[in-house]
Amino acid sequence: MKPVSIRTLRSTDTEALLAFERDNREWFERHIDPRDPAFYSVQGVTEHIATYLADFxxxxxxxxxxxxxxxxxxxxxxxxxxxxxxxxxxxxxxxAQSACGQGLATLAVKHLIQQAQVHWRLNRLVAHVYAGNIASAKVLKRCGFLIEQLALHEGIERDYRFGLWIEESHQYATGSKDNS
Incomplete structure (x- = not known):
């Protein structure tokens, strides 16, 4: 795997993010809910970034x-x-579909766990994955998440909720878990 960087989204990412989302739209919509068509424009992505940065x-x-x-x-x-x-x-x-199979999803989830613990002082993470998205389920399991429940949505669509207690998984990963 070539080196990659993970950084906080910036307001200057509009063009690059729009290209990423457009290039992978069909791929993403196979695994997650589709975005509103208005999202796929400079204005749509600019508003999306502004909302995310305000929430940040x-x-x-x-x-x-x-x-x-x-x-x-x-x-x-x-x-x-x-x-x-x-x-x-x-x-x-x-x-991105072109970057799958290179360990990027695992790297991303590990980064989220680290940021949740260090930056936000969180101790619990959850994730939702459609039942057919086996690759994402494997990534979450690899990162210490456990299946908590199965949910049905409007008929036949199902998803799994995964959970992770950060402190416990971090101690286990570093070998410092106290079993007393």
Whole structure:
């Protein structure tokens, strides 16, 4: 895997983010709910970024982009619905189809876990994955998430809720878990 960087989304990312989203629209819509068609424009992405950055400033979201060595966006990752009182948030991520299979989703989720713990002092993360999205389920399991429940949506669509207690998984990963 070539080195990539993960950084907080910036207001100057409009063109690059629009290209990423347009290039991967069909791919993403196979695995997650489709975006409103109005999103796929300079104005739509500009408003999207402004909303995410306002939510970041308010402490409700932390949006990241993943860039390849040339600075092209190849993925996104977010801590969303951050609840500081409960110490929890939801994770979400999407990787360009051309960058799949390179470990970027795992890298993104590990980055979210680290940021949740260090930057936000959270201790609980959740993620929702459609039942047919086996690759995302594997990524979450690889990062220490466990299946908590199965939900049905409007008939036949099902998804799984995964959860992670950060402190426990961090201690386990570092070998410092106290079993007393």
């Amino acid at each position: 400033a308010a402490g409700a979201w932390h949006p990241f982009v993943i860039e390849d060595p040339e600075g092209k966006i190849v993925g996104r990752a977010n801590l969303k619905d951050i609840d500081l009182a409960e110490g929890s948030a939801e994770v979400g991520y999407r990787i």
